[in-house]
Amino acid sequence: MSDPDFTMLQQRMLAEIAAKTVFSTNYLDKAALDSRVMNAMATVPRHAFVPFEMRPYAYVDTPLPIGYGKTISQPFIVAVMTDLLGVQPTDTVLEIGTGMGYQSAILAQLAHRVFTVEIIEELAEQAAHRLADQGCDNVEIRVGNGCQGWPEHAPFDKIMVTAAPELIPPALIYQLKPGGTMVIPAGLPDAQQLIQLRKDAQGSVTTREIFQVLFSTLEDVALP
Template sequence: MTDDAAAERKMQFLFALRSQGVTDKRVLEAMEKVDRGAFVKGHFAPRAYEDMPLPIACGQTISQPSVVAIMTQALDAQPRDKVLEVGTGSGYQAAVLSKLARRVYTVERHRRLVADAQGRLESLGITNVTVIACDGSHGLPEQAPFDRILVTAAAEDPPGPLLAQLRVGGIMIVPVGQSDTVQRLIKVTRHEGGFDYDELRQVRFVPLVEGLGND
Protein backbone atom coordinates (compact mmCIF):
# COMPACT_ATOMS: atom_id res chain seq x y z
CA MET A 1 0.00 0.00 0.00
CA THR A 2 1.30 3.46 -0.92
CA ASP A 3 1.79 6.20 1.65
CA ASP A 4 -1.07 8.17 0.11
CA ALA A 5 -3.40 5.16 0.31
CA ALA A 6 -2.42 4.51 3.92
CA ALA A 7 -3.04 8.15 4.82
CA GLU A 8 -6.43 8.06 3.07
CA ARG A 9 -7.36 4.86 4.92
CA LYS A 10 -6.42 6.39 8.27
CA MET A 11 -8.41 9.54 7.51
CA GLN A 12 -11.49 7.49 6.62
CA PHE A 13 -11.03 5.39 9.75
CA LEU A 14 -10.96 8.45 12.02
CA PHE A 15 -13.84 10.08 10.14
CA ALA A 16 -15.96 6.98 10.83
CA LEU A 17 -15.24 7.35 14.55
CA ARG A 18 -16.10 11.06 14.62
CA SER A 19 -19.31 10.43 12.69
CA GLN A 20 -20.40 8.11 15.52
CA GLY A 21 -19.91 10.82 18.14
CA VAL A 22 -16.33 10.12 19.23
CA THR A 23 -14.84 13.54 19.97
CA ASP A 24 -12.35 12.90 22.78
CA LYS A 25 -8.93 13.85 21.40
CA ARG A 26 -7.06 11.34 23.59
CA VAL A 27 -9.31 8.50 22.43
CA LEU A 28 -8.95 9.44 18.76
CA GLU A 29 -5.16 9.59 19.15
CA ALA A 30 -5.10 6.18 20.85
CA MET A 31 -7.27 4.67 18.11
CA GLU A 32 -4.96 6.17 15.49
CA LYS A 33 -1.85 4.74 17.16
CA VAL A 34 -3.15 1.16 17.46
CA ASP A 35 -3.20 -0.60 14.08
CA ARG A 36 -6.35 -2.76 13.98
CA GLY A 37 -4.74 -4.68 11.13
CA ALA A 38 -2.35 -6.25 13.63
CA PHE A 39 -5.34 -7.91 15.34
CA VAL A 40 -7.20 -9.26 12.30
CA LYS A 41 -5.62 -12.17 10.45
CA GLY A 42 -6.50 -14.56 7.66
CA HIS A 43 -9.57 -14.23 5.45
CA PHE A 44 -10.84 -11.07 7.14
CA ALA A 45 -7.54 -9.16 7.14
CA PRO A 46 -8.52 -6.97 4.14
CA ARG A 47 -11.52 -5.71 6.13
CA ALA A 48 -9.55 -4.74 9.23
CA TYR A 49 -10.09 -1.01 8.67
CA GLU A 50 -13.81 -1.16 8.04
CA ASP A 51 -16.16 -0.11 10.83
CA MET A 52 -17.60 -3.54 11.45
CA PRO A 53 -17.16 -6.44 13.90
CA LEU A 54 -15.19 -9.39 12.56
CA PRO A 55 -14.92 -13.05 13.64
CA ILE A 56 -11.86 -14.25 15.54
CA ALA A 57 -10.97 -17.63 17.04
CA CYS A 58 -13.08 -19.46 19.66
CA GLY A 59 -16.37 -18.15 18.28
CA GLN A 60 -15.62 -14.61 19.46
CA THR A 61 -15.44 -11.28 17.62
CA ILE A 62 -13.28 -8.19 17.44
CA SER A 63 -15.66 -5.27 18.02
CA GLN A 64 -16.19 -2.64 15.37
CA PRO A 65 -13.83 0.31 15.88
CA SER A 66 -16.59 2.85 16.52
CA VAL A 67 -17.96 0.75 19.39
CA VAL A 68 -14.44 0.34 20.84
CA ALA A 69 -14.02 4.11 20.64
CA ILE A 70 -17.44 4.89 22.13
CA MET A 71 -16.83 2.53 25.06
CA THR A 72 -13.33 3.91 25.58
CA GLN A 73 -14.61 7.49 25.52
CA ALA A 74 -17.31 6.67 28.08
CA LEU A 75 -14.76 4.90 30.30
CA ASP A 76 -12.73 8.12 30.53
CA ALA A 77 -9.52 6.36 31.60
CA GLN A 78 -6.92 8.71 33.03
CA PRO A 79 -3.10 8.45 32.85
CA ARG A 80 -2.71 7.15 36.42
CA ASP A 81 -5.65 4.73 36.32
CA LYS A 82 -5.58 0.96 36.84
CA VAL A 83 -8.05 -0.63 34.43
CA LEU A 84 -9.67 -4.07 34.30
CA GLU A 85 -10.96 -5.34 30.96
CA VAL A 86 -13.19 -8.41 31.02
CA GLY A 87 -13.02 -10.25 27.69
CA THR A 88 -9.62 -9.83 26.04
CA GLY A 89 -10.64 -11.28 22.69
CA SER A 90 -8.06 -10.23 20.11
CA GLY A 91 -6.37 -7.79 22.50
CA TYR A 92 -7.36 -4.76 20.40
CA GLN A 93 -9.36 -2.99 23.09
CA ALA A 94 -6.62 -3.59 25.66
CA ALA A 95 -4.06 -2.11 23.27
CA VAL A 96 -6.17 1.04 22.92
CA LEU A 97 -6.56 1.28 26.71
CA SER A 98 -2.79 0.88 27.11
CA LYS A 99 -2.35 4.30 25.50
CA LEU A 100 -4.65 5.96 28.04
CA ALA A 101 -4.08 4.30 31.42
CA ARG A 102 -1.12 3.43 33.64
CA ARG A 103 -1.84 -0.29 33.89
CA VAL A 104 -4.35 -2.57 32.17
CA TYR A 105 -5.31 -6.04 33.40
CA THR A 106 -7.33 -7.98 30.84
CA VAL A 107 -8.91 -11.36 31.53
CA GLU A 108 -10.14 -13.96 29.05
CA ARG A 109 -11.71 -17.42 29.47
CA HIS A 110 -10.20 -18.87 26.26
CA ARG A 111 -6.52 -19.76 26.70
CA ARG A 112 -5.91 -19.69 22.95
CA LEU A 113 -7.06 -16.07 22.80
CA VAL A 114 -4.87 -15.23 25.80
CA ALA A 115 -1.79 -16.63 24.04
CA ASP A 116 -2.63 -14.89 20.77
CA ALA A 117 -3.29 -11.54 22.45
CA GLN A 118 -0.09 -11.74 24.48
CA GLY A 119 1.88 -12.34 21.31
CA ARG A 120 0.28 -9.42 19.49
CA LEU A 121 0.78 -7.01 22.38
CA GLU A 122 4.42 -8.04 22.79
CA SER A 123 5.06 -7.61 19.06
CA LEU A 124 3.67 -4.07 19.31
CA GLY A 125 5.96 -3.26 22.25
CA ILE A 126 3.06 -2.78 24.67
CA THR A 127 4.36 -3.45 28.19
CA ASN A 128 1.66 -2.09 30.52
CA VAL A 129 -0.96 -4.76 29.75
CA THR A 130 -1.21 -8.04 31.66
CA VAL A 131 -3.28 -10.80 30.02
CA ILE A 132 -4.69 -13.48 32.34
CA ALA A 133 -6.68 -16.66 31.64
CA CYS A 134 -9.52 -16.79 34.16
CA ASP A 135 -13.28 -16.54 34.64
CA GLY A 136 -13.91 -12.86 33.95
CA SER A 137 -17.34 -12.85 35.59
CA HIS A 138 -15.50 -12.91 38.93
CA GLY A 139 -13.16 -10.09 37.96
CA LEU A 140 -9.66 -10.03 39.41
CA PRO A 141 -10.05 -9.55 43.17
CA GLU A 142 -6.32 -9.84 43.89
CA GLN A 143 -5.72 -6.61 41.95
CA ALA A 144 -8.84 -4.72 43.08
CA PRO A 145 -9.95 -2.02 43.45
CA PHE A 146 -9.88 -0.71 39.90
CA ASP A 147 -10.32 2.88 38.76
CA ARG A 148 -12.05 1.71 35.60
CA ILE A 149 -13.64 -1.57 34.47
CA LEU A 150 -14.67 -2.31 30.89
CA VAL A 151 -16.69 -5.42 30.03
CA THR A 152 -16.75 -6.57 26.40
CA ALA A 153 -19.42 -9.26 26.81
CA ALA A 154 -23.06 -8.86 27.76
CA ALA A 155 -24.40 -9.74 31.20
CA GLU A 156 -28.06 -9.85 32.24
CA ASP A 157 -27.17 -7.33 34.96
CA PRO A 158 -23.92 -5.57 35.93
CA PRO A 159 -22.05 -8.43 37.70
CA GLY A 160 -21.90 -8.04 41.47
CA PRO A 161 -18.24 -9.14 41.80
CA LEU A 162 -17.21 -6.49 39.27
CA LEU A 163 -19.21 -3.77 40.99
CA ALA A 164 -17.49 -4.70 44.24
CA GLN A 165 -14.05 -4.31 42.61
CA LEU A 166 -14.76 -0.78 41.36
CA ARG A 167 -13.32 1.92 43.60
CA VAL A 168 -15.43 4.82 44.84
CA GLY A 169 -15.37 7.41 42.08
CA GLY A 170 -14.67 4.71 39.49
CA ILE A 171 -16.49 3.98 36.24
CA MET A 172 -17.56 0.69 34.68
CA ILE A 173 -18.84 0.28 31.11
CA VAL A 174 -20.84 -2.90 30.53
CA PRO A 175 -23.34 -4.20 27.93
CA VAL A 176 -26.49 -5.42 29.68
CA GLY A 177 -29.23 -7.61 28.24
CA GLN A 178 -30.16 -11.06 26.97
CA SER A 179 -27.75 -12.49 24.38
CA ASP A 180 -30.50 -12.92 21.75
CA THR A 181 -31.95 -9.40 22.04
CA VAL A 182 -30.64 -5.90 21.63
CA GLN A 183 -28.50 -4.96 24.60
CA ARG A 184 -27.92 -1.62 26.29
CA LEU A 185 -24.49 -0.17 26.97
CA ILE A 186 -24.50 1.00 30.58
CA LYS A 187 -22.15 3.41 32.35
CA VAL A 188 -21.92 2.63 36.07
CA THR A 189 -20.40 5.23 38.38
CA ARG A 190 -19.66 4.27 41.97
CA HIS A 191 -20.05 6.85 44.73
CA GLU A 192 -20.04 6.71 48.52
CA GLY A 193 -23.73 5.87 48.70
CA GLY A 194 -23.96 3.32 45.89
CA PHE A 195 -24.04 3.31 42.09
CA ASP A 196 -25.42 5.51 39.34
CA TYR A 197 -26.49 3.90 36.07
CA ASP A 198 -26.63 5.73 32.74
CA GLU A 199 -27.77 4.15 29.48
CA LEU A 200 -25.51 5.13 26.57
CA ARG A 201 -26.80 3.31 23.48
CA GLN A 202 -27.95 -0.02 22.07
CA VAL A 203 -25.23 -2.56 21.25
CA ARG A 204 -24.78 -6.26 20.51
CA PHE A 205 -22.08 -8.35 22.19
CA VAL A 206 -21.40 -12.02 22.78
CA PRO A 207 -22.72 -13.15 26.20
CA LEU A 208 -20.59 -13.10 29.34
CA VAL A 209 -20.02 -16.78 30.15
CA GLU A 210 -18.83 -18.20 33.46
CA GLY A 211 -15.95 -20.66 33.70
CA LEU A 212 -12.89 -21.27 31.52
CA GLY A 213 -13.13 -22.32 27.89
CA ASN A 214 -11.98 -25.75 26.72
CA ASP A 215 -9.30 -24.42 24.38
Protein backbone atom coordinates in the same frame (compact mmCIF):
# COMPACT_ATOMS: atom_id res chain seq x y z
CA MET B 1 -1.70 -4.55 1.55
CA SER B 2 1.06 -2.04 2.27
CA ASP B 3 1.48 0.19 5.33
CA PRO B 4 0.45 3.32 3.34
CA ASP B 5 -2.75 1.53 2.35
CA PHE B 6 -3.51 0.73 6.00
CA THR B 7 -2.74 4.33 7.01
CA MET B 8 -5.22 5.67 4.48
CA LEU B 9 -7.89 3.20 5.60
CA GLN B 10 -7.26 4.05 9.25
CA GLN B 11 -7.74 7.76 8.52
CA ARG B 12 -11.01 6.93 6.76
CA MET B 13 -12.08 4.92 9.82
CA LEU B 14 -11.37 7.89 12.11
CA ALA B 15 -13.44 10.18 9.90
CA GLU B 16 -16.33 7.72 10.01
CA ILE B 17 -16.12 7.50 13.81
CA ALA B 18 -16.20 11.31 14.02
CA ALA B 19 -19.24 11.47 11.74
CA LYS B 20 -21.13 8.77 13.64
CA THR B 21 -20.38 10.57 16.90
CA VAL B 22 -22.10 13.69 15.57
CA PHE B 23 -25.16 11.63 14.64
CA SER B 24 -25.12 10.06 18.13
CA THR B 25 -25.04 13.37 20.01
CA ASN B 26 -28.46 12.76 21.57
CA TYR B 27 -27.22 9.49 23.10
CA LEU B 28 -23.72 10.63 24.07
CA ASP B 29 -24.49 14.23 25.13
CA LYS B 30 -21.50 15.34 23.07
CA ALA B 31 -20.69 15.79 19.38
CA ALA B 32 -17.03 14.75 19.51
CA LEU B 33 -15.06 12.13 21.42
CA ASP B 34 -12.11 12.99 23.65
CA SER B 35 -9.00 13.81 21.61
CA ARG B 36 -6.92 11.35 23.66
CA VAL B 37 -9.28 8.56 22.65
CA MET B 38 -9.15 9.54 18.97
CA ASN B 39 -5.35 9.74 19.14
CA ALA B 40 -5.23 6.23 20.60
CA MET B 41 -7.51 5.00 17.80
CA ALA B 42 -5.12 6.65 15.33
CA THR B 43 -2.04 5.12 16.95
CA VAL B 44 -3.04 1.46 17.39
CA PRO B 45 -2.99 -0.52 14.11
CA ARG B 46 -6.27 -2.48 14.08
CA HIS B 47 -4.95 -4.72 11.30
CA ALA B 48 -2.39 -6.10 13.77
CA PHE B 49 -5.21 -7.46 15.96
CA VAL B 50 -7.31 -9.40 13.43
CA PRO B 51 -6.73 -12.76 11.72
CA PHE B 52 -4.52 -12.42 8.63
CA GLU B 53 -7.38 -13.14 6.23
CA MET B 54 -9.39 -10.28 7.80
CA ARG B 55 -6.66 -7.65 7.43
CA PRO B 56 -8.11 -6.06 4.25
CA TYR B 57 -11.28 -5.35 6.27
CA ALA B 58 -9.54 -4.20 9.46
CA TYR B 59 -10.59 -0.56 9.15
CA VAL B 60 -14.18 -1.14 8.04
CA ASP B 61 -16.50 0.08 10.78
CA THR B 62 -17.92 -3.32 11.57
CA PRO B 63 -17.22 -6.23 13.96
CA LEU B 64 -14.95 -8.91 12.50
CA PRO B 65 -14.70 -12.62 13.38
CA ILE B 66 -11.58 -13.66 15.30
CA GLY B 67 -12.43 -17.33 15.77
CA TYR B 68 -13.98 -19.35 18.60
CA GLY B 69 -17.33 -17.68 17.96
CA LYS B 70 -15.95 -14.28 19.01
CA THR B 71 -15.53 -10.95 17.24
CA ILE B 72 -13.41 -7.82 17.46
CA SER B 73 -15.79 -4.94 18.17
CA GLN B 74 -16.81 -2.30 15.66
CA PRO B 75 -14.30 0.62 15.80
CA PHE B 76 -17.04 3.17 16.57
CA ILE B 77 -18.16 1.10 19.56
CA VAL B 78 -14.55 0.71 20.76
CA ALA B 79 -14.09 4.48 20.59
CA VAL B 80 -17.40 5.27 22.34
CA MET B 81 -16.82 2.76 25.14
CA THR B 82 -13.29 4.06 25.68
CA ASP B 83 -14.57 7.64 25.78
CA LEU B 84 -17.31 6.73 28.27
CA LEU B 85 -14.73 5.07 30.50
CA GLY B 86 -12.80 8.34 30.89
CA VAL B 87 -9.39 6.71 31.41
CA GLN B 88 -6.71 8.89 33.02
CA PRO B 89 -2.92 8.42 32.75
CA THR B 90 -2.68 7.30 36.39
CA ASP B 91 -5.51 4.75 36.18
CA THR B 92 -5.34 1.01 36.65
CA VAL B 93 -7.92 -0.57 34.35
CA LEU B 94 -9.53 -4.00 34.35
CA GLU B 95 -10.71 -5.30 30.99
CA ILE B 96 -12.98 -8.32 30.69
CA GLY B 97 -12.82 -10.04 27.30
CA THR B 98 -9.34 -9.62 25.82
CA GLY B 99 -10.08 -11.19 22.44
CA MET B 100 -7.02 -10.57 20.27
CA GLY B 101 -6.04 -7.52 22.30
CA TYR B 102 -7.21 -4.52 20.25
CA GLN B 103 -9.22 -2.87 23.03
CA SER B 104 -6.40 -3.73 25.44
CA ALA B 105 -3.94 -1.88 23.19
CA ILE B 106 -6.22 1.18 23.05
CA LEU B 107 -6.50 1.19 26.85
CA ALA B 108 -2.72 0.74 27.16
CA GLN B 109 -2.25 4.05 25.32
CA LEU B 110 -4.35 5.86 27.92
CA ALA B 111 -3.85 4.12 31.29
CA HIS B 112 -0.97 3.45 33.65
CA ARG B 113 -1.71 -0.28 33.83
CA VAL B 114 -4.19 -2.67 32.19
CA PHE B 115 -5.20 -6.07 33.57
CA THR B 116 -7.23 -8.09 31.09
CA VAL B 117 -9.07 -11.41 31.46
CA GLU B 118 -9.90 -13.79 28.59
CA ILE B 119 -11.78 -17.06 29.01
CA ILE B 120 -10.39 -18.69 25.83
CA GLU B 121 -6.75 -19.68 26.31
CA GLU B 122 -5.89 -19.65 22.61
CA LEU B 123 -7.13 -16.08 22.22
CA ALA B 124 -5.24 -14.98 25.34
CA GLU B 125 -2.03 -16.42 23.88
CA GLN B 126 -2.57 -14.66 20.56
CA ALA B 127 -3.33 -11.39 22.33
CA ALA B 128 -0.13 -11.64 24.37
CA HIS B 129 1.97 -12.00 21.21
CA ARG B 130 0.18 -9.21 19.36
CA LEU B 131 0.40 -6.80 22.31
CA ALA B 132 4.10 -7.58 22.75
CA ASP B 133 4.69 -6.91 19.06
CA GLN B 134 3.13 -3.46 19.53
CA GLY B 135 5.24 -2.69 22.61
CA CYS B 136 2.28 -2.70 25.03
CA ASP B 137 4.35 -3.56 28.11
CA ASN B 138 1.79 -2.20 30.59
CA VAL B 139 -0.77 -4.95 29.89
CA GLU B 140 -1.06 -8.19 31.88
CA ILE B 141 -3.29 -11.04 30.68
CA ARG B 142 -4.79 -13.99 32.50
CA VAL B 143 -7.07 -16.83 31.43
CA GLY B 144 -10.13 -16.88 33.62
CA ASN B 145 -13.82 -16.31 34.21
CA GLY B 146 -14.40 -12.63 33.55
CA CYS B 147 -17.47 -12.53 35.79
CA GLN B 148 -15.10 -12.98 38.74
CA GLY B 149 -12.84 -10.12 37.70
CA TRP B 150 -9.24 -10.14 38.96
CA PRO B 151 -9.50 -9.77 42.75
CA GLU B 152 -5.75 -9.99 43.35
CA HIS B 153 -5.27 -6.59 41.67
CA ALA B 154 -8.51 -4.94 42.79
CA PRO B 155 -9.76 -2.32 43.30
CA PHE B 156 -9.62 -0.76 39.83
CA ASP B 157 -10.07 2.85 38.78
CA LYS B 158 -11.93 1.78 35.65
CA ILE B 159 -13.47 -1.46 34.35
CA MET B 160 -14.22 -2.19 30.69
CA VAL B 161 -16.33 -5.23 29.76
CA THR B 162 -16.49 -6.33 26.10
CA ALA B 163 -19.00 -9.17 26.39
CA ALA B 164 -22.55 -8.97 27.70
CA PRO B 165 -23.96 -10.61 30.85
CA GLU B 166 -27.70 -10.48 31.47
CA LEU B 167 -26.99 -8.72 34.78
CA ILE B 168 -23.86 -6.80 35.80
CA PRO B 169 -21.71 -9.23 37.84
CA PRO B 170 -21.57 -8.19 41.52
CA ALA B 171 -17.86 -9.10 41.70
CA LEU B 172 -17.05 -6.45 39.10
CA ILE B 173 -19.03 -3.78 40.94
CA TYR B 174 -17.23 -4.74 44.15
CA GLN B 175 -13.81 -4.50 42.46
CA LEU B 176 -14.48 -0.96 41.17
CA LYS B 177 -12.95 1.78 43.31
CA PRO B 178 -15.16 4.47 44.86
CA GLY B 179 -15.14 7.26 42.31
CA GLY B 180 -14.60 4.74 39.52
CA THR B 181 -16.41 4.05 36.24
CA MET B 182 -17.41 0.82 34.49
CA VAL B 183 -18.60 0.52 30.89
CA ILE B 184 -20.45 -2.72 30.13
CA PRO B 185 -23.05 -4.09 27.72
CA ALA B 186 -25.77 -5.99 29.58
CA GLY B 187 -29.19 -7.52 29.07
CA LEU B 188 -30.90 -10.30 27.17
CA PRO B 189 -29.34 -11.06 23.76
CA ASP B 190 -32.03 -9.19 21.82
CA ALA B 191 -32.21 -6.25 24.24
CA GLN B 192 -28.66 -5.42 25.33
CA GLN B 193 -27.88 -1.88 26.41
CA LEU B 194 -24.48 -0.22 26.66
CA ILE B 195 -24.28 0.96 30.27
CA GLN B 196 -22.04 3.46 32.01
CA LEU B 197 -21.89 2.61 35.71
CA ARG B 198 -20.44 5.01 38.25
CA LYS B 199 -19.57 4.40 41.89
CA ASP B 200 -19.44 7.53 44.05
CA ALA B 201 -17.06 8.24 46.93
CA GLN B 202 -19.47 6.60 49.37
CA GLY B 203 -19.78 3.45 47.26
CA SER B 204 -23.27 4.13 45.87
CA VAL B 205 -23.80 3.01 42.28
CA THR B 206 -25.67 4.80 39.48
CA THR B 207 -26.15 3.61 35.91
CA ARG B 208 -26.84 5.33 32.59
CA GLU B 209 -28.07 3.50 29.50
CA ILE B 210 -26.40 4.81 26.33
CA PHE B 211 -27.91 2.89 23.40
CA GLN B 212 -28.78 -0.63 22.28
CA VAL B 213 -25.88 -2.90 21.29
CA LEU B 214 -25.22 -6.52 20.35
CA PHE B 215 -22.25 -8.27 21.99
CA SER B 216 -21.16 -11.87 22.53
CA THR B 217 -22.44 -13.31 25.81
CA LEU B 218 -20.18 -13.02 28.84
CA GLU B 219 -19.67 -16.62 29.92
CA ASP B 220 -19.90 -17.38 33.63
CA VAL B 221 -18.40 -20.85 33.88
CA ALA B 222 -16.15 -22.72 36.26
CA LEU B 223 -12.61 -23.16 34.94
CA PRO B 224 -10.22 -25.93 35.94
